[in-house]
Amino acid sequence: MRERLNVSIQSASLILVAAGLAWVVWSNDTSMKEMLTYLIILILLIEGLSLFLIGKVYPESHTTFKTGILASLLILFGIKIMAPDLFIPLTITVFAINFMYNFYTNGKRRQGTFKRKTGGKLKTR
Known part of the structure; x- marks a missing residue:
């Protein structure tokens, strides 16, 4: 159930970005930098929620990559x-x-190939 909700959240984030960029094209009220700033905030929230929902289901490499994406989105504020x-x-x-x-x-x-591996990492004698 969480995985399906995650897919819906990811689809919603893609739709939001497309809608935001379309808004900039057809509207003269908002600049591209302002809209990207708003989109970064929304994507940060969406990706954080996504990571919270499926962090224990997907592999550690996925969690690491998503944490890197979140960090890079925050770094973009400094680049701005x-x-x-x-x-x-x-x-x-x-x-x-x-x-x-x-x-x-x-x-x-x-x-079905993207699952967290189960098993002990430390072996005791």
């Missing part, structure tokens, strides 16, 4: 201030990497 010319391309790159990874993990989950 310190190197504003790089903010838009780097933000779009982070979004693209995140969504490609989401599609990859959803495909692996459907195949």
Whole structure:
């Protein structure tokens, strides 16, 4: 059940990003930097919720990667201030990497090959 909810949350995040970017194209009220800032905040919340829901089900590598995505989204706020010319391309790159990874993990989950390994890591004598 949590995995299906996770897929729905990931789909909602993709729709939000597409809608936000479409809003910038057709509206003259919001700039691209402002909309990307709002989208980063929304994606941070969505990815945090997603990580909370399936953190114990998916492998540790997934948790590590998603934590890295969350950290890179937070770093983008500093890039917005310190190197504003790089903010838009780097933000779009982070979004693209995140969504490609989401599609990859959803495909692996459907195949049943994306599970946390069970077993003891320490052997006692």
